[in-house]
Amino acid sequence: MQRCEALARHSELPGGLTRVYLSPENRAANDLVLGWMREAGMDAKLDAIGNCAGRYEGNRPGSPCLMLGSHLDTVRNAGKYDGMLGVVSAIECVASLSSRKIRLPFALEVVGFGDEEGVRFGTTMLGSRALAGSLDSSVLKTKDAKGTSIEHALREFGLQPEQIPAVKRKRGEVLAYAELHIEQGPVLEAEGLPVGVVTAINGFSRLRVTLSGMAGHAGTVPMGLRRDALAAAAECVLAVERVGRSEPELVATVGRLDALPGAINVIPGEVMFTVDVRAPDDGLREDAVSQICARIADIGHTRNLDVQIEHLQSLGVAACAPRLIEQMERAVAAKGFRVRRLPSGAGHDGMALKDLADICMLFVRCKDGISHNPAESITEADAGAGAAVLLEFIEKFRP
Numbered sequence: 513m514q515r516c517e518a519l520a521r522h523s524e525l526p527g528g529l530t531r532v533y534l535s536p537e538n539r540a541a542n543d544l545v546l547g548w549m550r551e552a553g554m555d556a557k558l559d560a561i562g563n564c565a566g567r568y569e570g571n572r573p574g575s576p577c578l579m580l581g582s583h584l585d586t587v588r589n590a591g592k593y594d595g596m597l598g599v600v601s602a603i604e605c606v607a608s609l610s611s612r613k614i615r616l617p618f619a620l621e622v623v624g625f626g627d628e629e630g631v632r633f634g635t636t637m638l639g640s641r642a643l644a645g646s647l648d649s650s651v652l653k654t655k656d657a658k659g660t661s662i663e664h665a666l667r668e669f670g671l672q673p674e675q676i677p678a679v680k681r682k683r684g685e686v687l688a689y690a691e692l693h694i695e696q697g698p699v700l701e702a703e704g705l706p707v708g709v710v711t712a713i714n715g716f717s718r719l720r721v722t723l724s725g726m727a728g729h730a731g732t733v734p735m736g737l738r739r740d741a742l743a744a745a746a747e748c749v750l751a752v753e754r755v756g757r758s759e760p761e762l763v764a765t766v767g768r769l770d771a772l773p774g775a776i777n778v779i780p781g782e783v784m785f786t787v788d789v790r791a792p793d794d795g796l797r798e799d800a801v802s803q804i805c806a807r808i809a810d811i812g813h814t815r816n817l818d819v820q821i822e823h824l825q826s827l828g829v830a831a832c833a834p835r836l837i838e839q840m841e842r843a844v845a846a847k848g849f850r851v852r853r854l855p856s857g858a859g860h861d862g863m864a865l866k867d868l869a870d871i872c873m874l875f876v877r878c879k880d881g882i883s884h885n886p887a888e889s890i891t892e893a894d895a896g897a898g899a900a901v902l903l904e905f906i907e908k909f910r911p
């Protein structure tokens with residue numbers, strides 16, 4: 513908990529927490545984490561994409577590793593635990609083994625990913641994608657709001673972008689990836705449980721919809737002759753909500769809506785809105801996306817509007833490996849807690865790392881399910897429970 517506090521002090525936002533990829537605050541946080549890794553008995557360095565990477569050898573040097581970790585970047589005005597708790601808990605587990613002089617039949621690696629949230633460049637999971645080898649080098653041309661490219665920012669940070677391909681790990685070098693993270697939802701709190709075992713990270717689809725009608729004078733154009741894009745968008749938002757409510761595990765959200773020209777006395781001629789759809793089953797999600805697109809097209813047709821739907825990004829479900837789920841459940845039970853399985857509604861680095869190795873996750877209860885917010889809060893007891901379960905999992909881990 514003290515280490516989460518210490519990391520939270522490195523922020524560009526005075527009195528709050530904002531720490532984006534390759535910023536001076538990011539460097540200060542990395543220095544702390546690399547120091548803690550070394551204190552815990554690990555070899556630690558910053559890799560070419562800006563991940564803090566620590567390694568604790570097994571009883572035979574050079575053995576494949578169990579990889580642990582989470583991310584060190586934050587959203588704007590963030591909480592102190594999303595990401596950081598997973599990194600400091602993993603370091604604590606290694607410190608415990610090293611203080612007892614225990615070497616396992618495999619190595620342990622702890623990674624503090626440099627970019628998971630994607631706040632600065634709008635591209636998520638740069639650190640884990642580099643490790644998995646799925647980071648296309650063209651991504652490095654992506655610019656932040658000030659026009660600085662990722663490539664340039666890496667160089668300014670003292671890193672060599674041409675070394676990024678060397679960050680990629682081979683399958684077989686990594687036996688599995690395990691991440692501890694706050695739940696970011698209310699399920700564990702509602703059931704009175706400190707920890708939960710994740711079954712899968714839900715897939716998502718993102719759309720951008722543009723409705724074009726006709727702007728006009730709010731006083732002179734009769735209702736029957738209007739092509740009001742915002743009234744149509746209102747119907748679309750409700751249609752998205754209806755589809756989201758049609759299945760218990762499905763969620764669908766319109767998170768942004770811009771109406772043009774945006775004046776009190778003008779009929780809105782054009783509206784852009786976004787749609788975010790998530791589900792623990794790819795078929796269910798794809799079905800929902802088709803239904804949403806069909807409903808929007810219908811509404812546009814009935815109201816004589818032009819409809820344009822762009823598919824921005826989609827990512828399939830990242831299932832946790834059944835054998836790792838079982839091992840994590842045994843660790844939960846061994847520490848005296850009731851086992852509860854739950855899916856993850858939010859995205860995590862495991863989505864990228866599943867291309868490299870089997871993944872699993874442990875959730876720690878958070879207050880009121882709040883995250884991405886300064887009110888994000890966990891108890892010391894729950895942080896302790898999470899770390900104890902993670903340590904049990906590590907010590908009993910069987911590839």
Ligand SMILES: [Zn+2]
Binds near residue numbers: 594628
């Ligand atoms: Zn996170």
